[in-house]
Amino acid sequence: MNFGKKDVLKDVSFSIIKGEIFTFIGPSGSGKTTLLRLIDMLERPTSGKILIDGTNVTKLRDRAKIQVRRKMSMVFQKPSPLRGSVYANIAIGLQFRNVNADEISRRVSESLELVGLEGYEERKAITLSGGEMQRVAIARAITTKPDVLLLDEPTANLDPVATEKIEGMIGDLKKRFGITIILSTHDMVQGQRLADRIAVVIDGRIGQIGTSKQIFYQPMNRAVAHMVGVADILDGVVTENEAGLAAIDVNGVRIAAGSGVSPGTPVTIYMRPEDITFYEKDSIRSSARNKFTGRIIEVVPMGPMVRLKVDAGVKLTAVITQRSFEELGLALGKETELTFKASAIHVVERTDTD
Amino acid sequence: MNEIVEGIRQAIQLIVSLNPEVLDITARSLYISLSATLVASLIAIPIGGFIHFKQFGGKRGLITIIQALYALPTVLVGLLVWLLLSRSGPFGFLQLLFTPTGMIIGQTVLIVPLMIGMTLIALSGVSQTKQDTVISLGATQLQTVITIVKEARFAILGGVILGFGRAISEVGAAMIIGGNIKGYTRVLTTAIALETSIGDLPLAIALGIILLLIALIVTALLFLVQER
Numbered sequence: 001m002n003f004g005k006k007d008v009l010k011d012v013s014f015s016i017i018k019g020e021i022f023t024f025i026g027p028s029g030s031g032k033t034t035l036l037r038l039i040d041m042l043e044r045p046t047s048g049k050i051l052i053d054g055t056n057v058t059k060l061r062d063r064a065k066i067q068v069r070r071k072m073s074m075v076f077q078k079p080s081p082l083r084g085s086v087y088a089n090i091a092i093g094l095q096f097r098n099v100n101a102d103e104i105s106r107r108v109s110e111s112l113e114l115v116g117l118e119g120y121e122e123r124k125a126i127t128l129s130g131g132e133m134q135r136v137a138i139a140r141a142i143t144t145k146p147d148v149l150l151l152d153e154p155t156a157n158l159d160p161v162a163t164e165k166i167e168g169m170i171g172d173l174k175k176r177f178g179i180t181i182i183l184s185t186h187d188m189v190q191g192q193r194l195a196d197r198i199a200v201v202i203d204g205r206i207g208q209i210g211t212s213k214q215i216f217y218q219p220m221n222r223a224v225a226h227m228v229g230v231a232d233i234l235d236g237v238v239t240e241n242e243a244g245l246a247a248i249d250v251n252g253v254r255i256a257a258g259s260g261v262s263p264g265t266p267v268t269i270y271m272r273p274e275d276i277t278f279y280e281k282d283s284i285r286s287s288a289r290n291k292f293t294g295r296i297i298e299v300v301p302m303g304p305m306v307r308l309k310v311d312a313g314v315k316l317t318a319v320i321t322q323r324s325f326e327e328l329g330l331a332l333g334k335e336t337e338l339t340f341k342a343s344a345i346h347v348v349e350r351t352d353t354d
Numbered sequence: 355m356n357e358i359v360e361g362i363r364q365a366i367q368l369i370v371s372l373n374p375e376v377l378d379i380t381a382r383s384l385y386i387s388l389s390a391t392l393v394a395s396l397i398a399i400p401i402g403g404f405i406h407f408k409q410f411g412g413k414r415g416l417i418t419i420i421q422a423l424y425a426l427p428t429v430l431v432g433l434l435v436w437l438l439l440s441r442s443g444p445f446g447f448l449q450l451l452f453t454p455t456g457m458i459i460g461q462t463v464l465i466v467p468l469m470i471g472m473t474l475i476a477l478s479g480v481s482q483t484k485q486d487t488v489i490s491l492g493a494t495q496l497q498t499v500i501t502i503v504k505e506a507r508f509a510i511l512g513g514v515i516l517g518f519g520r521a522i523s524e525v526g527a528a529m530i531i532g533g534n535i536k537g538y539t540r541v542l543t544t545a546i547a548l549e550t551s552i553g554d555l556p557l558a559i560a561l562g563i564i565l566l567l568i569a570l571i572v573t574a575l576l577f578l579v580q581e582r
Contacts, residue, residue: 040490070492080484083505092501093491137487144492 008034009204012048016182017197018147021174024184025191026201026227032184033077035201036150039182040074041065052148070097073141074150077157079133081125086117086136089125093144111139115169131162138169142179149173151183155190163190170194188228192216200224217272218346225270231317232271235350238263245289245342253313256289257345266350273307275344276318278328279337288339299325299332310338361555368560376560383541384568386454387522390461394521395514398466402473403499417474423467428526435460436530452533457541460527465517472513476506508582515579519572523565542568 009031016022024032037043038050041057049058057068073093082089087108094104112118115135120128128136134154141149151170155163171194173179185191191198192212200207200215200223207224208215219225225233236250238261246259248269261267277288294312301307306325308318318338330336368376405416437443439451439459450456480502488501503510525543532539534548542565549558 037486042486042489066492066494069490072490074487074490076483076487076490078481078483080481080487082484082488082501092488096491096493096497140491 009038009045012204012206014199014206014209016180018180019174019178020196021170021181021183021194023191023195023198024182024201025188025198026184026186028186030201031204032186032201033152036074036152036182036184039148040072040150041069042074070144071146072148072150073144073146075134075137075141075152075154077153079130079137081128081133081136084125085121086112086123086125086128087121089136090140090143093140097144107143108139111143114142114172115139116165129162131158131165134158134162134166135169138166142173142177145177146179148180148182151181153185154183156186167194200227202227219270220348222268229272230270230346231273231319232269232276234269234314236267236269238265238267238347246347248347250314253292255314255345256342257347258343259345259347261347261349267347268350270346270348271316271340271344273317273319276310276316276320276338276340278318278320278324278330279339280328289342291337291339293335293337295335296330296332299330310336312338357555361559364556365559365563368556369563373560375557376564378537379540379542379545379561380564382454382539383522383543383565386457386528386541387461387518389458390465390521391514391518393458394462394465394469394517397462398469398513398517399473399503399510402470402477403503405470406474406477407495407499407502417471420467420470420474424471426464426467428464428524429530430526431464432460432527432530435463435527439531451531452535452539454532454539457528457532457539460531461521461524464524464527465521468520469513469517472516473510476509476513477502479509480505508579512576512579515572515576519569519576522568522572 012031012035024035026032034043038045039052041050041060045058049056051057052068052071055068057065060068082092090108090111091104094107099107108121109118112120115138117132117135117139120132120136125133125136134157138151138154154170155166158166167190170181170183174181183191183194192215195212197209198212198215199209202223207227208220210218215224216228216230219228219230222233234250234255236248236255238246238259239249239254240247241259241261241263244258244260246257246261246263248255248257248267250269255269257269259267292312294310294316296308297311297315298309299306301322302319304322305319306322308320308325308330310316310318316338328336405413435456436451438445439448439456440446441451450459484505485498485502488498493501523543525547528534528539528541529544529547532541532544534540534544540548542561546558546561546565549555549561
């Protein structure tokens with residue numbers, strides 16, 4: 001898919017299951033919005049096809065196109081209130097479909113109730129706050145009882161309180177109506193919270209699709225790993241493997257990991273920084289297989305957490321709570337002991353293209 | 355100086371006493387320019403809508419030409435329409451030269467480019483997101499156009515008011531096409547030009563005051579509309 005000279009999406013191929021919450025996560029400009037727009041048929045792909053419920057919608061025009069589009073609804077990043085009252089805004093989709101006035105009135109009240117804005121009918125839409133307007137936009141979208149609901153970064157412009165309300169609403173919609181929900185967000189954690197399955201979109205390509213566990217703990221390549229906060233990425237070679245427990249040599253350091261990969265294979269190992277635990281020197285009692293001594297070479301406070309870089313023969317990034325940091329008496333330059341489980345490591349065979 | 359002060363005093367007298375000639379000229383000006391504005395709106399707004407919503411080649415070029423036509427000198431429009439309506443012209447058989455209807459045609463031609471341009475600006479002022487929202491809510495092409503035009507209605511109205519302002523204040527086309535015939539095609543602008551040139555100050559000033567008032571009302575209306 002390209003706009004003029006720029007290729008916005010390349011080699012994209014995937015399917016979405018009916019009734020699931022499917023999330024595209026990725027940085028701004030990665031192509032997530034374009035994907036949603038293509039699904040909603042606001043744009044036509046320059047090549048390839050899109051099947052909705054088995055119908056190839058890519059070549060549809062006029063009446064047929066609108067028929068399919070009317071089974072979907074989209075909520076945009078910026079709510080765009082139309083002139084007039086909240087009622088007028090929500091009713092408009094039904095008015096396009098020539099639904100009678102009584103039915104419209106009933107459904108609008110229903111939708112307002114669903115989004116927690118009862119009694120807002122007569123308010124002028126442009127006087128609402130961002131969070132309220134976004135809820136009206138959602139009410140507007142669901143009033144037409146779509147099979148598919150698309151949301152493009154729905155909470156990107158909202159404060160945390162409003163965001164939480166809307167996330168709750170999204171989960172609710174799935175439970176109550178079984179709508180297929182397709183969401184895009186650049187907030188990793190939101191993707192993790194809401195989605196049944198996630199697709200990581202980087203630079204117009206899909207890096208990986210999977211459940212949040214798979215994406216966040218078993219990234220397939222560096223690009224995806226960086227995106228989801230897997231900060232420890234190391235290249236090494238498998239030296240031994242016994243019954244699924246592999247020993248991997250990384251720069252002379254021996255790391256134990258759960259993996260079936262055979263000895264001699266070059267691999268990349270991935271680990272989340274939260275999986276590293278620290279101990280006071282000479283006091284380790286854990287059963288973890290990976291025990292190292294290292295020197296703290298960087299300390300970055302992050303609110304209630306602290307991010308550390310430790311040199312233990314290999315450079316590792318770890319995240320621990322501020323409290324732990326203080327209780328262990330850790331500091332820049334100090335030597336400390338750290339461990340992580342073999343099961344915390346995700347091993348991927350290294351190919352030259354990684 | 356005395357002559358001028360005396361002229362102003364007599365002018366106010368003419369207005370306050372509802373002088374028949376003043377009323378006649380004012381009423382005709384309003385009739386001609388309002389009619390031209392109405393006809394021009396019926397032509398310009400749909401054309402503007404079509405240009406805005408349809409994709410077609412040469413769109414840029416067309417818009418540039420329309421914008422260039424804003425600055426068309428009124429005498430040129432007058433000349434053009436005169437040529438079309440004169441006895442030797444293609445529409446001579448209609449015998450519209452030197453008639454109020456001919457003047458309406460002239461002013462319509464004059465303001466249509468401006469109103470198309472203003473309509474385009476008004477519609478462009480509706481964000482792409484809003485347009486996408488309307489489309490994604492399942493609107494047919496017609497429903498989309500109507501909804502977006504409704505969203506832009508105040509800006510479009512602004513264009514209409516601007517068009518009226520231009521029509522009622524122009525002299526060139528009204529003079530050439532109308533001929534400034536007393537009691538028939540004489541309007542505010544052409545009358546002021548004539549009366550000033552023959553030195554009848556009170557009437558010229560009276561008509562000038564009225565024209566000024568109309569201009570102020572137009573400005574005030576524009577201001578109100580832009581607030582929405």
